[in-house]
Amino acid sequence: xxxxxxxxxxxxxxxxxxxxxxxxxxxxxxxxxxxxxxxxxxxxxxxxxxxxxxxxxxxxxxxxxxxxxxxxxxxxxxxxxxxxxxxxxxxxxxxxxxxxxxxxxxxxxxxxxxxxxxxxxxxxxxxxxxxxxxxxxxxxxxxxxxxxxxxxxxxxxxxxxxxxxxxxxxxxxxxxxxxxxxxxxxxxxxxxxxxxxxxxxxxxxxxxxxxxxxxxxxxxxxxxxxxxxxxxxxxxxxxxxxxxxxxxxxxxxxxxxxxxxxxxxxxxxxxxxxxxxxxxxxxxxxxxxxxxxxxxxxxxxxxxxxxxxxxxxxxxxxxxxxxxxxxxxxxxxxxxxxxxxxxxxxxxxxxxxxxxxxxxxxxxxx
Amino acid sequence: xxxxxxxxxxxxxxxxxxxxxxxxxxxxxxxxxxxxxxxxxxxxxxxxxxxxxxxxxxxxxxxxxxxxxxxxxxxxxxxxxxxxxxxxxxxxxxxxxxxxxxxxxxxxxxxxxxxxxxxxxxxxxxxxxxxxxxxxxxxxxxxxxxxxxxxxxxxxxxxxxxxxxxxxxxxxxxxxxxxxxxxxxxxxxxxxxxxxxxxxxxxxxxxxxxxxxxxxxxxxxxxxxxxxxxxxxxxxxxxxxxxxxxxxxxxxxxxxxxxxxxxxxxxxxxxxxxxxxxxxxxxxxxxxxxxxxxxxxxxxxxx
Numbered sequence: 001x002x003x004x005x006x007x008x009x010x011x012x013x014x015x016x017x018x019x020x021x022x023x024x025x026x027x028x029x030x031x032x033x034x035x036x037x038x039x040x041x042x043x044x045x046x047x048x049x050x051x052x053x054x055x056x057x058x059x060x061x062x063x064x065x066x067x068x069x070x071x072x073x074x075x076x077x078x079x080x081x082x083x084x085x086x087x088x089x090x091x092x093x094x095x096x097x098x099x100x101x102x103x104x105x106x107x108x109x110x111x112x113x114x115x116x117x118x119x120x121x122x123x124x125x126x127x128x129x130x131x132x133x134x135x136x137x138x139x140x141x142x143x144x145x146x147x148x149x150x151x152x153x154x155x156x157x158x159x160x161x162x163x164x165x166x167x168x169x170x171x172x173x174x175x176x177x178x179x180x181x182x183x184x185x186x187x188x189x190x191x192x193x194x195x196x197x198x199x200x201x202x203x204x205x206x207x208x209x210x211x212x213x214x215x216x217x218x219x220x221x222x223x224x225x226x227x228x229x230x231x232x233x234x235x236x237x238x239x240x241x242x243x244x245x246x247x248x249x250x251x252x253x254x255x256x257x258x259x260x261x262x263x264x265x266x267x268x269x270x271x272x273x274x275x276x277x278x279x280x281x282x283x284x285x286x287x288x289x290x291x292x293x294x295x296x297x298x299x300x301x302x303x304x305x306x307x308x309x310x311x312x313x314x315x316x317x318x319x320x321x322x323x324x325x326x327x328x329x330x331x332x333x334x335x336x337x338x339x340x341x342x343x344x345x346x347x348x349x350x351x352x353x354x355x356x357x358x359x360x361x362x363x364x365x366x
Numbered sequence: 367x368x369x370x371x372x373x374x375x376x377x378x379x380x381x382x383x384x385x386x387x388x389x390x391x392x393x394x395x396x397x398x399x400x401x402x403x404x405x406x407x408x409x410x411x412x413x414x415x416x417x418x419x420x421x422x423x424x425x426x427x428x429x430x431x432x433x434x435x436x437x438x439x440x441x442x443x444x445x446x447x448x449x450x451x452x453x454x455x456x457x458x459x460x461x462x463x464x465x466x467x468x469x470x471x472x473x474x475x476x477x478x479x480x481x482x483x484x485x486x487x488x489x490x491x492x493x494x495x496x497x498x499x500x501x502x503x504x505x506x507x508x509x510x511x512x513x514x515x516x517x518x519x520x521x522x523x524x525x526x527x528x529x530x531x532x533x534x535x536x537x538x539x540x541x542x543x544x545x546x547x548x549x550x551x552x553x554x555x556x557x558x559x560x561x562x563x564x565x566x567x568x569x570x571x572x573x574x575x576x577x578x579x580x581x582x583x584x585x586x587x588x589x590x591x592x593x594x595x596x597x598x599x600x601x602x603x604x605x606x607x608x609x610x611x612x613x614x615x616x617x618x619x620x621x622x623x624x625x626x627x628x629x630x631x632x633x634x635x636x637x638x639x640x641x642x643x644x645x646x647x648x649x650x651x652x653x654x655x656x657x658x659x660x661x662x663x664x665x666x667x668x669x
Contacts, residue, residue: 052562073568085559089581098577099567146567 002063002153002186003028004049009058011044011210018044020210021058031180031187035197036207036233043158045207046190050156051075063153078147079156082163084139086131086146092118093127096145110149117148120182121175137168141175148183155180157189161196173199194234198222206230228283228363231356237288237320240330243360244284246276255284255352258326266301266353273357276366285356285365288320291332293340294349301353312340321346412644419443419638426633442638452639454613455620458530459599459643462616465534466598467591470541474590477542478549479575483561493550500543508607511536515608530614536604541597545590552586553579588654596647617643 004026011019019041026032034042047053049060051072059066067075078099086095093114100110118124121141131139140160147155160176161169177200180187191197197204198218206213206221206229214226225231231239244257253270256262265273276282294304310329313320314336321332321340332348334340357366418426420438430436446452480486481493515532519525526532556579564574580587605619612624621639625632 050562050566052565072566077566079563079566081559081563083557083559085557085563087560087563087578087582089584098564098569102568102573146563150567 003030004154004186004188005059005061006045006049007059007061009045009048009060010056011041011048011053012056018210019048022207022210022212024205024212024215026186026188028186029184031189031200031202032205033189033191033197033201033203034205034207035191035194036213038192039209040207041210042190042192042207046156046158046188049154049188050077050079076153077156078150078152078154079158080140080143080147080160082159084131084136084143084163086139086142088131091128091130092123092134092142092145095131095142096149099146099150113149113151114145117145120148120179121145136164137172140164140172144176144179148179151183151185153186155185155187155189157187157191159191160189161191161193169196176200195236198234204234206233208233225285225356225365227365228285228358231285231358231365235287237331237333239285239287239356240291240328241358242284242286242325242328242330244282244357245280246273246278246282248278255355257284261305261325263303263350263352269301269352269355269357273366276357281360282366283358283360285358286350287354288331288333290351290354291330292349292351293334293338294347299351302349302351304347304349306345306347308345309340309342312342321348412641415637415641418633419641421634423632423634442634443642446635446638446642451612451624452620455615455617456642458615458620459617460646462530462533462537463595463598465531466537466541467594469534470538470545470594471587471591473538474542474546475549475580475587476575477546478553479571479579481546482550482553484571496543496550497547500540500547504540504601504603507539508603511539511604512607527608528610528614530609530616532608533598533601533605533616536608537598537601540601541594544597545594548590548593549583549586552583556582592650592654595650599643599647 004024006022006024008021008023009019010017010021022041022045024032034045036042044053048055049062051067051070055068059068061067062075062077087098090098096114096117097110100113105113114127115124118127121144123138123141123145126134126138126142131142134142140163143160157176161172164172173196176189189197189200198221201218203215204218204221205215208229214221214230216224221230221234225234225239228241232241242257244255247254247256247262249262249264253265253273254262255265264270307323307325309321309323311322313322316336318333319336319338319340321334323330323332334346334348338346340346358364359366414433417433417435419442420435420440422437422439422441425435425437477496481489481496512527515526515535519527526535560578560582561574564578569577600618601616602618605616609615609619612620615623617639621636621643625636625639
């Protein structure tokens with residue numbers, strides 16, 4: 001087991017820069033998830049750590065040793081691929097032991113490691129089957145088993161759950177977390193699914209256009225996003241962004257959204273945004289769960305307003321409501337008993353204690 | 367006019383739920399019709415060969431029904447199978463084919479692996495080049511090749527012309543490009559993650575080839591082997607040009623040159639020899655048919 005460090009790592013394909021100089025320190029035992037939209041460079045970064053792609057510039061070190069020119073087999077890593085990449089002509093046991101057999105481990109050692117991994121992943125009964133006799137979830141377990149038996153310094157996962165159906169994905173997510181709790185191997189995990197990232201990671205690395213947007217724990221990213229991209233990417237349904245500006249009304253700071261809506265900021269927020277120029281074009285970032293039905297009780301920082309709903313989506317435990325504000329679609333989450341109906345008016349409350357204010361031009365969260 | 371009529375009839379017409387299966391029925395009828403014609407077309411010659419091989423020379427030249435054997439005899443078979451000369455041809459053919467198949471596989475499998483997986487400068491051009499060489503017919507190549515071996519003989523004193531083993535250098539010019547091409551196609555259908563997984567597992571390129579690619583691509587490999595064998599077994603032009611002494615001949619040429627004396631055709635033995643010569647490829651096809659078909663349709667479906 002080991003830490004992984006990336007220093008100003010660049011990957012250039014001819015004239016396209018896929019990864020544009022990233023710095024990342026992954027601690028020993030840590031589970032780090034690289035997340036971002038397709039083409040953001042997350043898979044390329046993982047493949048560079050694996051040694052499957054050359055590094056154009058910068059340094060990658062595993063366990064303190066720079067591995068830029070070390071071939072994959074000498075990096076002591078194991079990788080799990082999206083399409084499992086099991087050897088079709090080998091049984092589950094042979095698949096799992098292939099790496100050990102290449103390194104001429106003693107037979108007894110191989111057997112005990114395979115048995116142990118199979119037991120951990122609950123695939124003991126499948127050990128003599130061929131991959132084509134297995135379901136998708138079972139194949140992915142075998143692929144993980146193949147990684148575990150090697151007992152490597154680092155696990156690399158490249159979108160391992162993307163080929164599975166939604167239900168199985170949730171189940172395997174928990175399995176992966178359990179396995180990590182047992183073996184504690186440093187793990188780098190790539191996904192485009194922010195829910196997967198949030199649920200699995202000790203720390204999430206949000207990437208966009210070949211650069212790191214933000215690194216943080218799932219809660220940090222959720223509650224304190226650094227940029228508009230992170231704010232919009234993390235969380236489902238996504239955060240609402242509404243054009244707004246600050247104005248002074250009677251010595252107090254107000255948030256003006258439209259001609260109709262202007263809300264006084266709660267004192268803490270007012271103090272926080274005091275220095276923002278009043279003329280600056282801003283965006284109000286507010287998560288759907290902070291737009292709820294008005295319950296009649298006045299709370300500090302919670303402002304009520306009346307709107308007409310466009311569409312409602314009953315989810316069972318909550319109802320998602322969509323309405324339009326100055327041409328922008330806004331999503332809120334209300335109680336299923338709040339009486340939200342398509343095309344009907346509803347009184348909503350916005351919790352400004354949990355608002356975010358962003359610079360519209362730079363996208364930075366203020 | 368007719369479309370108008372159909373449109374008018376439209377609303378009252380019953381929907382044809384069975385149209386799919388009706389299409390299929392007709393497709394099947396046509397398939398059977400043409401397949402039967404082709405089966406007859408390609409089976410008549412070997413049947414005629416079999417009939418003729420069971421006749422004595424006297425019966426062959428007699429004005430009886432040529433499609434029937436009135437006095438069946440195995441004398442043609444006995445004569446050929448006890449003739450040292452014929453056994454020599456058979457032996458030469460077997461040696462040439464076995465060596466050529468081995469040589470071809472030893473060259474084309476690693477070549478296909480390198481061309482399809484180890485991206486190096488010019489690999490794509492080289493892959494196309496390999497295929498292009500296959501497009502040059504042997505009837506164009508045999509003269510320059512003959513000249514080449516003559517020159518080599520003059521320079522080095524190693525006379526390869528009129529030795530059966532000269533064919534070991536000649537046949538691969540036909541088999542290697544085609545087999546390489548088949549194998550490139552087959553290897554290309556193996557997902558890239560499979561060799562990446564092997565590399566991370568610690569396999570070298572050679573181990574990836576021998577322990578992953580060859581087993582996974584076995585049907586393709588067998589298809590290529592059968593092809594190489596058929597080509598070397600049936601090749602006529604090169605042995606006709608390069609070998610002349612009776613003890614150096616392979617079967618296709620041997621049968622023609624020794625059983626046709628001037629304008630006397632020993633039809634009974636020619637047919638027997640041809641039938642016996644066709645037996646080994648036939649047996650190989652029969653046993654490996656499933657693999658062969660799997661090899662030919664490789665990449666058509668995944669999984």
